[in-house]
Amino acid sequence: MGYGLGVFLLAVGLILALAVRDSINGVDLVMAGWILAGVGALAIVLTAATANRGRGTHTVASTTHADGSQTSTERRQETDPPAAV
Template sequence: MGYGLGIFLLALGLILAFAVQDAINGVNLTMVGYILAAVGALAIVLTAITANRSRGAHTVATTTHSDGSQTVEERSNRVD
């Protein structure tokens, strides 16, 4: 699943929903188009979320010294 699949489903769904005037017995092409458009939009959103999640890492390390003091070290690794 990726951006290409999402865009394809969105475009196909919008074409079926708004441009096709034919009728098939037992099939509402307008509703099928709306469903495909919704699935395509969802695929685009989920692809964007998963791609953004893997772009960087954030780590926090706490070190306790022998005198009782603590040192906190934060690291952010972003891949651009």
């Protein structure tokens, strides 16, 4: 799931909710449109939240010792959002 799916669902939902005047027996197209628009907006928000979680600095350093063995050191630093003033 990504931004593309969210934007697509949002666009289709808003078209159904606001622009379509036809009717199908037993189906409320306006309500279906609003539901699709809500799901699309939720998909965009969830994609942004999960994409933002992976930000930060990730460093891996390898050291080769005189006897030929190697040691790897991994360091991860999270970036905090700017503090509110």
